[in-house]
Amino acid sequence: MATPLLRKVLDPAASLERRKSARDSTALRLLSAERSEEIFPILLEEIVAIGFPRAFVLQVDFETGEIRPGAALNCSSSYLQKFHSTLWASENPTVSALHNLKPAIAGSANSHGERLYCHPLIYRNRTLCWEAERERRHDCLAVQNFHGRRKLQLQDQVCTTCNMRAYANVVVVQLRRGASKGKVRELSSIIELASRYLARLFKVEHYFNRMRDMDVTISQMHTVMESMADPVILTDTHHRVVMLNKAAERFLKVPESVSEGGAHAVEFNNLLFSAALSSMSVSGTESHRDLTLVDVSEGEEVLFEAVSAPTSTSDGVRSGIVTVMRDVTDLRRADQEVRANLGKLRDTEEIVRQERDRLNLVIENVGDPIVVADSAAKVVLFDPLAKDLFGMADAAKHPALVRNQAKLDAYLTAFTFSFSDKQNKPLRLYHPGTNAEVEYAARSGKIYNARGQVSFTVTVLRDLSAWKKLEQLQLERRMLEMEKFAATGRLAGTIAHEINNPLEAIKNAIYLLPGKLKPKGEPVYDILQTEMERVTRIVRQMLGLYRNTEHVGPFDVNAVVEDTLTLFARQLSNSNVKVERQLGTLPPLVGSADQFRQVFSNMVVNARDSMAQGGRLVLRTRHLRATDGVHGRIMVVIADTGCGIPPDIAASIFEPFVSSKGEKGTGLGLWIVRGIVENHGGSIRMRSRPGRGTAFKLSFPVVR
Amino acid sequence: MVAASMTAKSKSRMLVVDDENSVLFTYRMILEEKGYTVDTALTSQEAIEMVTSQAYDVVLCDLSLEQNLTGYDVFDKVRGSRPGTPCVRLTGYANEDVIARAENEGIAVLFKPIDVADLFQAIEDALRKPHASKKQASQ
Numbered sequence: 001m002a003t004p005l006l007r008k009v010l011d012p013a014a015s016l017e018r019r020k021s022a023r024d025s026t027a028l029r030l031l032s033a034e035r036s037e038e039i040f041p042i043l044l045e046e047i048v049a050i051g052f053p054r055a056f057v058l059q060v061d062f063e064t065g066e067i068r069p070g071a072a073l074n075c076s077s078s079y080l081q082k083f084h085s086t087l088w089a090s091e092n093p094t095v096s097a098l099h100n101l102k103p104a105i106a107g108s109a110n111s112h113g114e115r116l117y118c119h120p121l122i123y124r125n126r127t128l129c130w131e132a133e134r135e136r137r138h139d140c141l142a143v144q145n146f147h148g149r150r151k152l153q154l155q156d157q158v159c160t161t162c163n164m165r166a167y168a169n170v171v172v173v174q175l176r177r178g179a180s181k182g183k184v185r186e187l188s189s190i191i192e193l194a195s196r197y198l199a200r201l202f203k204v205e206h207y208f209n210r211m212r213d214m215d216v217t218i219s220q221m222h223t224v225m226e227s228m229a230d231p232v233i234l235t236d237t238h239h240r241v242v243m244l245n246k247a248a249e250r251f252l253k254v255p256e257s258v259s260e261g262g263a264h265a266v267e268f269n270n271l272l273f274s275a276a277l278s279s280m281s282v283s284g285t286e287s288h289r290d291l292t293l294v295d296v297s298e299g300e301e302v303l304f305e306a307v308s309a310p311t312s313t314s315d316g317v318r319s320g321i322v323t324v325m326r327d328v329t330d331l332r333r334a335d336q337e338v339r340a341n342l343g344k345l346r347d348t349e350e351i352v353r354q355e356r357d358r359l360n361l362v363i364e365n366v367g368d369p370i371v372v373a374d375s376a377a378k379v380v381l382f383d384p385l386a387k388d389l390f391g392m393a394d395a396a397k398h399p400a401l402v403r404n405q406a407k408l409d410a411y412l413t414a415f416t417f418s419f420s421d422k423q424n425k426p427l428r429l430y431h432p433g434t435n436a437e438v439e440y441a442a443r444s445g446k447i448y449n450a451r452g453q454v455s456f457t458v459t460v461l462r463d464l465s466a467w468k469k470l471e472q473l474q475l476e477r478r479m480l481e482m483e484k485f486a487a488t489g490r491l492a493g494t495i496a497h498e499i500n501n502p503l504e505a506i507k508n509a510i511y512l513l514p515g516k517l518k519p520k521g522e523p524v525y526d527i528l529q530t531e532m533e534r535v536t537r538i539v540r541q542m543l544g545l546y547r548n549t550e551h552v553g554p555f556d557v558n559a560v561v562e563d564t565l566t567l568f569a570r571q572l573s574n575s576n577v578k579v580e581r582q583l584g585t586l587p588p589l590v591g592s593a594d595q596f597r598q599v600f601s602n603m604v605v606n607a608r609d610s611m612a613q614g615g616r617l618v619l620r621t622r623h624l625r626a627t628d629g630v631h632g633r634i635m636v637v638i639a640d641t642g643c644g645i646p647p648d649i650a651a652s653i654f655e656p657f658v659s660s661k662g663e664k665g666t667g668l669g670l671w672i673v674r675g676i677v678e679n680h681g682g683s684i685r686m687r688s689r690p691g692r693g694t695a696f697k698l699s700f701p702v703v704r
Numbered sequence: 705m706v707a708a709s710m711t712a713k714s715k716s717r718m719l720v721v722d723d724e725n726s727v728l729f730t731y732r733m734i735l736e737e738k739g740y741t742v743d744t745a746l747t748s749q750e751a752i753e754m755v756t757s758q759a760y761d762v763v764l765c766d767l768s769l770e771q772n773l774t775g776y777d778v779f780d781k782v783r784g785s786r787p788g789t790p791c792v793r794l795t796g797y798a799n800e801d802v803i804a805r806a807e808n809e810g811i812a813v814l815f816k817p818i819d820v821a822d823l824f825q826a827i828e829d830a831l832r833k834p835h836a837s838k839k840q841a842s843q
Binding site for chain 1: 722724726727729730731733734737796804816817818819820
């Protein structure tokens with residue numbers, strides 16, 4: 001602090017004279033010092049002026065613990081060097097004086113035999129420093145030192161309020177031999193006077209430093225504030241702006257070159273800000289508000305979240321508010337987008353849920369068991385009916401379910417890894433309730449993903465037994481028709497039979513009449529004859545309708561064909577007709593075997609009649625399978641190489657009383673055939689080429 | 705001994721069996737006009753008695769007499785006691801099966817209402833057949 005200043009000694013004589021006024025002037029001179037460094041030199045001058053040979057000041061360097069000579073008067077540097085010491089050298093009289101904080105005289109310590117007066121000085125003051133005073137603290141260093149209430153170690157010479165390191169010095173004065181006590185007292189009072197002035201100056205300098213430190217801190221904070229991208233505003237208790245950073249100025253300060261609209265915008269910004277401040281200041285703690293301000297330079301709106309906190313003095317009095325504004329425009333926008341997306345997602349979810357519910361409804365109401373499996377042929381969905389058939393995953397109890405599962409697995413695996421898109425196959429499963437075997441028609445399809453790979457397979461099982469029941473009903477109805485047909489035939493036959501006998505007699509009588517009539521009766525006789533023949537023909541036809549249908553059930557069509565061919569074998573060979581059989585494997589057909597016998601008989605006879613000179617008769621039977629593997633047809637072809645059917649009657653060949661055989665034919669043969677065919681749910685078609693031959697194609701439905 | 709091969713109309717004796725009186729009457733007249741000797745029977749019983757007591761050249765019998773198919777009883781009797789006697793069945797059941805079966809078995813069948821020409825033809829066919837057993841019987 002003090003700079004070693006060596007001042008030349010003044011004229012001793014002059015100084016002695018001035019001794020009296022010297023004391024008064026000492027105080028004045030000390031007063032004139034404006035800096036603490038000046039005090040010691042002035043003090044040393046005064047000390048020498050009152051007659052002491054030499055004096056110097058030792059200073060404590062608290063950081064190194066050294067004691068060094070500072071200001072000195074009439075001392076050579078070599079002399080001073082002796083007094084270079086440390087704080088811990090307590091045997092050194094100067095140091096011990098410092099530690100004891102009492103002036104002391106160290107005598108005869110050196111070779112010169114001089115006596116030294118050591119006066120310690122520390123920072124002590126009667127009044128509190130200003131800061132302590134303001135903050136009403138009592139731990140000001142100066143005062144504590146003054147009162148000596150606590151013996152403070154030198155290391156503790158730090159002001160707790162402002163962290164300022166006080167000073168500690170020792171003024172060392174060489175005493176002349178025989179220096180009086182009064183002289184020493186005078187010396188002491190001068191030094192104390194100097195100490196008081198020093199303390200005062202130190203106090204001021206201390207404040208100055210403090211202020212400068214505070215300035216530095218303030219400017220650092222200012223820099224920080226300015227460098228913040230977010231607007232920061234400091235306001236006082238009346239919401240007047242105390243400080244703005246540059247970012248805040250953009251919004252709240254009117255720039256120079258701006259339009260009127262811009263100026264209005266800034267005013268508006270200020271209004272909004274004030275309003276926000278007011279609402280925020282109501283709450284005592286940190287609060288935030290959303291604020292939309294206009295950036296005049298960019299010309300766009302910015303959404304801020306203003307966060308404010310109250311500021312207060314050290315004694316807790318509100319001094320204002322500091323507000324930081326965060327630009328949350330992007331944040332809000334992102335947040336809105338996320339919300340919107342969330343909304344869309346929810347809507348989509350809802351749609352998906354509805355679709356799924358609809359699908360479930362469809363599946364539940366289809367009425368057939370449905371199985372959905374994935375690309376590894378593992379089942380992912382059973383509808384309720386399928387669950388009954390195959391059970392849940394853990395229902396290994398019921399053997400029927402286990403068997404069904406096994407069959408289903410095999411079926412699904414085969415289909416999933418096959419190359420076909422679709423397939424229809426029968427699947428025999430077991431009814432869990434009755435353990436009866438139930439035949440299902442399984443219809444499966446594949447669902448492909450975007451890459452064309454199988455993602456799922458869907459299988460619908462149709463209960464054929466239901467179909468079979470339906471067909472059974474249809475069959476029964478047909479049989480009823482057949483019965484009616486047969487009954488009609490029987491009725492016709494019975495009637496014809498009844499008529500037959502009287503007819504026989506009449507016929508014979510007519511035969512006997514010629515020769516017994518008068519010549520006039522001849523034309524009448526002719527009429528009798530003709531009409532008789534007609535009636536005969538009709539009765540014959542009607543008797544041909546009589547059939548005895550016995551049994552309706554499954555029979556082998558091929559067997560009936562063979563029977564018929566055997567029956568007519570002699571006739572056919574007699575007529576030189578070569579028979580060709582092409583009989584395929586046929587499933588049993590449900591119907592009347594007797595009626596079929598009549599059909600084939602009629603047709604074989606027709607064929608024979610058409611080939612009077614001989615020819616070829618082909619009988620072909622074939623089973624046509626349907627795509628669903630269950631429903632099929634039996635096809636029968638009866639073809640001859642005979643005279644064919646003339647086109648004019650071909651169209652009505654199946655109608656009753658139409659014959660190409662002249663009088664020999666009953667005209668009912670094909671009509672009966674068609675009736676029987678239709679009764680069995682079948683169809684018959686005829687193709688004929690006069691002179692070439694005729695072919696009949698019969699087709700019957702069959703359920704395997 | 706009369707040659708069995710002589711089919712003199714005057715000599716041929718036939719039996720006609722039918723349950724209709726008018727039919728019998730008219731047949732008798734037709735056949736007698738033709739020159740045959742005709743006996744008639746109304747029932748199968750009657751016919752059996754007559755067949756037992758007498759040999760005929762041809763037996764014509766309706767299949768349904770007092771009951772359905774009792775004509776067969778008559779034919780059985782003929783076959784039994786007068787083997788070799790040609791028979792002609794008269795029937796109203798005219799379907800192809802029966803025709804074919806009859807042809808296969810070589811039995812003469814006539815379907816009612818019977819054409820008289822067919823009747824004569826059938827009788828002549830029957831008379832032309834060798835009566836080996838009749839020879840035996842007559843001997």
